[in-house]
Amino acid sequence: MKRFRMVMAVLLLGAAGLPAPAVAAPADYDIDTASSLQVVVNKQRPLDPATYVPSALVRVTGLKVRAEAADAYKKLSRAAKADGVAITLVSGYRSYAQQESLYNDYVRQYGQQVADTLAARPGFSEHQTGLAVDIGNPSGSCALAECFESTPAGRWAAAHAEEYGFVIRYPKGSGEVTGYSYEPWHLRYVGPALAKEFELSGEATLEEFFGLPAAPDYN
Template identity: 55%
Template sequence: MPGQHVKTHIAMIVCVCLCLLAYLSWFSPEPDLSTSAPVSDSDSATRAAASEGAASGTAPTPAFVPTPDPESKAGAPAPDYDSAQSLTVVVNKHRPLTDRAYVPADLADAAGVPLRAEAASAYLQMSVDAAAAGVGLTAVSGFRAADAQGLLHDSYTTNYGVSTAEAISARAGFSEHQTGLAVDIGNNDGACSLQSCFAATPAGAWAAANAHRYGFIIRYPDGAEHITGFTYEPWHLRYVGPDVAQKLFDAGITLEEYAGLPAAPGY
């Protein structure tokens, strides 16, 4: 092949190659950004906040706000029905005091009988208000140690028999009186003292209508013997605090029912 033709042929090949490269460069597709890792709404917000912060020179505001922990919400603690020191402790024929020798550390005088300090203060105020209404209240008995309770129960058993004694008196270690939160009340003249007829006396009627305002409940109400294990005692008041007392009074239920505990008709 003549030299001139060879040069011409090479020039044509080079020209075709250059044209092909230019064509490929012109029509090559740009990267598809939509196929990159997905971006969540919170990521987008965070990036946007970061961009704004960078522009303004201030720290970006986080896009994520943590949900508050339910356990951290403020609220009253659940009532304690087990500890002897608790104002809402439930003592009955199924639930004796853990410490049979328990004696409250804060006993105070409540018009002649010992009670826990808070209960004593509430009782004294109740007595003052009852007197202002023309009703005289007398504190018959308050705190009673386990040994004294045992002697009382034994005397009832001897005098009235086992069945009656179990219905009107708790065994040692099973008595609310040992908590220092129970007080037996009466009329100043002693009418119907420690008898069911007390309910119809001035002191009995006033206490039934007002004791809850001071934190006391009638612990063994009429018709609840199958729950409390004791006969109706309109004179036996138990301090649980004004809030709980109001709830029991409004609902007309026993402490066992309020606490969701089983009935305790017997040991």
């Protein structure tokens, strides 16, 4: 099991143009164990076991999510509502079998090459960890589409997701690293500490943050 100790991140006081005191990143993160909140899953890092099922799944608006991510999502959606923005949960946990069905459906529709940019193969999906959520607008506008970024829910999530322990896992322009098209609706819960360090690091992806190889394709 690999563990990573992150180096110090530095905040710049933009208004004054002076460096602020460094913010230490003292924690070690387990990015290999399937049950870890910080597990990194991608096309070259499958879940172990491939049929892994989280032990603490709860229901949020009818969808299953791991308990820690569910609590964080509820806080996020309440905060958004207080700001006048409604956010709805579109997708949460998917089992190995559900992911297999979804992936095969994409293959039938678009062919395997395109399908691999849109959905993970079973055993390689963040949704199977129970820590990933897809969000949307109650109206359904720009659901699971790039234009979601310019909707009220998309803009609010981009500005505030980190405050609740989430990161946008598949950012724009990072397909050569993640292997997936831009998904502004796909939030991955990693916990408040890592989310803050990730934000301060300026890195676009978890792969780059942890110094992992890019994973655009399956081995």
